Amino acid sequence: MAKNCLSRALKPENLRAALGATIIITALGTATVPAYASPGSASAQEDRQNRPDDTNKINVTASQVLELARQQVGTSENARGGGTKFQQWYARSPRAMETVRRDGGNPSAYLNAAWCAMFVSWVGEQTGARPQVGWDAYTVTHARWFRNNGRWGTTPKPGAVVFFAWNGGKSISSIQHVGFVVKDNKNGTISTIEGNTGNGAVEERVRPKSQVVGYGYPEYAA
Numbered sequence: 653m654a655k656n657c658l659s660r661a662l663k664p665e666n667l668r669a670a671l672g673a674t675i676i677i678t679a680l681g682t683a684t685v686p687a688y689a690s691p692g693s694a695s696a697q698e699d700r701q702n703r704p705d706d707t708n709k710i711n712v713t714a715s716q717v718l719e720l721a722r723q724q725v726g727t728s729e730n731a732r733g734g735g736t737k738f739q740q741w742y743a744r745s746p747r748a749m750e751t752v753r754r755d756g757g758n759p760s761a762y763l764n765a766a767w768c769a770m771f772v773s774w775v776g777e778q779t780g781a782r783p784q785v786g787w788d789a790y791t792v793t794h795a796r797w798f799r800n801n802g803r804w805g806t807t808p809k810p811g812a813v814v815f816f817a818w819n820g821g822k823s824i825s826s827i828q829h830v831g832f833v834v835k836d837n838k839n840g841t842i843s844t845i846e847g848n849t850g851n852g853a854v855e856e857r858v859r860p861k862s863q864v865v866g867y868g869y870p871e872y873a874a
Contacts, residue, residue: 712781714811714872721775721832721845721854728853734764738847741777742770747787755790762789768830769794771847771854772813775832776870784870791815791827798868799824805867808836813868814844820862827865831857 729736742748743762752759762770769791776785788794795815798804808814812833817826831846840861847854 710781710784710871711873712779712784713874714809714870717775717779717781717785717811717870717872718832718834718845720779721771722856724771724775724847724854725845725856726853727847728851729767729848732764733766733852736767736771736847738770738774739763739765739767741774742767742787742789745777745787747773748789751789754793765789766848768846768848772830772832781870781872784872785813786868786870791830792824794830795824795827795866795868799866803869803871805869806864808833808842808861808864808867809869810835811870811872813870814842814859815865815868816859816863817865818863822865824865833867 727736727738729739739762743759748759748762752761767789769789772785772794773782773787773789776782776787779785786794786797788797794813795804798813810833814831814833815824815827816829816831817823818828819826829846829849831844831849834843834845834856836842837858841858842861842864844857844859845854846857849855849857
């Protein structure tokens with residue numbers, strides 16, 4: 653089974669944010685779960701500002717996104733759970749400061765944090781598909797971004813962003829992991845490319861659909 657994005661220990665002294673996970677360590681060292689923002693809040697405004705629309709349409713195809721993701725297979729983290737270019741890119745990105753303000757912690761915490769969502773975000777950035785793929789380090793918020801922009805569903809499609817809950821939960825709040833769909837195998841499973849899986853690497857996997865919460869659909873070029 654893949655590494656659970658919730659499983660990495662977060663040290664209070666480093667004020668680590670929940671990055672591709674659910675637990676956030678506050679300045680007091682207590683674990684909390686961030687409530688999703690109500691309409692009109694800063695997070696809801698962010699959803700609207702980042703909404704995929706006609707001004708953000710791109711020429712990147714699902715095949716191009718999957719090809720870049722596949723080229724990363726074998727990339728792995730170090731013994732501290734860090735050292736990947738995905739974490740390093742995210743920690744230096746403008747988005748890191750936005751998510752730190754939302755979740756707490758500091759940008760350096762991303763360097764050794766669970767990175768499944770950072771991998772998906774990096775692929776979107778490098779292909780020029782970020783407005784459609786989105787970028788976040790927290791799987792639940794990333795999924796809600798797709799849902800709030802009307803790009804959420806239950807049908808696997810190549811290039812879709814797939815969100816998992818290992819216990820079979822179907823609520824967005826139960827999400828623990830994220831990757832890209834390669835194909836629907838038509839036998840109750842999907843083929844995927846995921847970061848932070850196995851022993852902390854980018855790998856191609858086959859997953860049962862029973863573990864899928866839902867799919868985000870980037871607006872790819874035909």
